[in-house]
Amino acid sequence: MVKLKKTIHDSLNKLYELETEDQNTIEAVFYRGNTLCVSSQVGCPVKCTFCASGMNGLIRNLSAEEIIQQYESSPDRENITNITFAGIGEPLLNWENVKQAFWQFKEKGLKVSFYTTGSPTARFKELLNLPHSGVSLSLHAVSEEKRKKLIPYGEPIDKVLSVFKEHLSKLSNRKRKMYSIAYLLINGENDTEEELEKLAEIAKDLGVGVSLLKYNEIEGIPYKTTSDEEYERAFLFLKSKGVKTTLSNRYRTRKIGGCGTLMINRLKRGEGKYGAIKQD
Ligand code: SF4
Numbered sequence: 516m517v518k519l520k521k522t523i524h525d526s527l528n529k530l531y532e533l534e535t536e537d538q539n540t541i542e543a544v545f546y547r548g549n550t551l552c553v554s555s556q557v558g559c560p561v562k563c564t565f566c567a568s569g570m571n572g573l574i575r576n577l578s579a580e581e582i583i584q585q586y587e588s589s590p591d592r593e594n595i596t597n598i599t600f601a602g603i604g605e606p607l608l609n610w611e612n613v614k615q616a617f618w619q620f621k622e623k624g625l626k627v628s629f630y631t632t633g634s635p636t637a638r639f640k641e642l643l644n645l646p647h648s649g650v651s652l653s654l655h656a657v658s659e660e661k662r663k664k665l666i667p668y669g670e671p672i673d674k675v676l677s678v679f680k681e682h683l684s685k686l687s688n689r690k691r692k693m694y695s696i697a698y699l700l701i702n703g704e705n706d707t708e709e710e711l712e713k714l715a716e717i718a719k720d721l722g723v724g725v726s727l728l729k730y731n732e733i734e735g736i737p738y739k740t741t742s743d744e745e746y747e748r749a750f751l752f753l754k755s756k757g758v759k760t761t762l763s764n765r766y767r768t769r770k771i772g773g774c775g776t777l778m779i780n781r782l783k784r785g786e787g788k789y790g791a792i793k794q795d
Contacts (some may be wrong), residue, residue, distance in 0.1 A: 517541070517584035531589060539574060541711060543585040543602055550597040553585045555613050556604025561632060561668045564723040565656075565701060566601055567733045568603040577604070579615035586620070597648070601630040605668075617645060630697060634669035635680045643682040651697045652679055656705050657713040665705070676717065683721050691722050695761075699728040700749055702739040711749055715756035724759030 516594040520540070521532040529545040535557070544552040558574035559566070586595060598620050606613045606629055620627050628649035633639045643650060652675070656662035662672045669675070682692055696718055700706050718725050727750055732775045741749070746762070753760040 517581050517588055519588045519590070522590070529591065530686075531585070532632055533585060533588065535577075539562050540682065541577065541581075541603060543583070543589070545589060545591045547593070549550055549594055551589060551591075551595045552599045552601045553582055554602035554604050555582060555600055555606045555609045555616075559604045560607045560608055561666060563666050565635075565699065565730060565733075565736060565738050567667060570735075573604075573608075576609040576612060578707075579612045579619065582612065582616035583619050586623075586625075589601045595625065597626045597628065599600070599628045599630065599649075601628075601651075605632055605634075607631055607633075607635060607642065610638045610641075614645075617647075621646070628693075632666055632669050633675035633679065635741045636670050636674055638681070639678050643679070649691070649693045649695075650697045653697045653699075654714075654717070655697070655699045655701075657717060659712050661705060661710075665701075676721070680721055683723065688722070692724075694721075695726045696721070696723060697726045697728060699730055700741045700746060701730045702741045702745065704738060706741060706745065706749060708752070711714045712756070715753055718753075719756070724761060725753055726761050727753065731763075 516536055516782075517533045519531055520534045524534065525529045527546065531541065531543045531545065533541050535541065539557040543554060546552065554577065556576050557574040558571050559569040562569040562572055567693055586592060587596065587597060600613065611652045615628055626646055626648035628651070629642060630651045630653055631639065631642065632653050639703055653666070654662070654672075655665050656672070659672050662669075683694060696714070697712060698705075714725065727746070729746050730738060730740050732738070750760055
């Protein structure tokens with residue numbers, strides 16, 4: 516049984532801190548007034564080098580029930596119409612339980628979308644073929660070398676992209692709108708003009724848009740956030756190349772806004788880092 520322990524909120528989002536029966540803490544985020552971002556694992560085995568959630572690796576997988584209970588224990592449950600697997604964990608690495616939870620959410624009439632690194636690719640293929648409401652491939656780099664540095668776990672970038680492309684090539688333009696590339700802009704790491712040019716090429720080749728995310732600095736992790744000017748420059752650059760680009764950061768740049776930022780609150784709570792964020 517997963518129990519709600521605490522709600523941390525700012526003016527836009529609510530982060531639910533939940534406790535499992537064996538006293539592990541997981542987190543879910545309520546945002547946009549209708550969406551719940553859920554966690555699929557306690558900790559994360561992918562260990563993206565920019566991410567607070569993966570810092571300590573995987574503790575354990577969540578059961579399908581524990582994933583569903585994040586929704587059931589939400590005080591905002593009545594307003595939730597969308598679930599997104601973008602919290603702690605890589606959904607493809609807890610695949611059987613995530614699939615079970617997916618079907619249960621669907622039975623409740625909820626729309627379900629995913630953020631994933633796309634590995635293992637056999638499961639990525641399976642995910643793409645589910646009746647989901649959106650899949651965003653967390654790319655974050657355009658070369659194998661850089662991607663390995665940022666996302667150490669996983670299959671080669673070309674293999675992941677070719678699985679994505681094969682799926683997308685069978686879809687109409689309208690259906691393709693459900694898919695995107697997520698790209699977390701990190702200052703001095705993946706934001707050169709050449710890299711953005713390549714990103715534009717990849718997006719156009721796939722026929723999908725880019726969800727441009729802005730990195731939140733995390734104590735103990737050496738990456739730096741991109742300035743607002745640079746962020747805007749990257750956005751305008753991609754747009755000028757004809758790529759539909761969204762700054763989905765109205766929610767995600769906030770310190771309580773989803774994959775890569777969860778766990779920070781728990782790690783640092785009490786250190787006075789959160790200014791306006793209140794805790795109940
Ligand atoms: S960014 Fe997502 S996939 Fe990567 S370590 Fe963090 S939770 Fe895991």
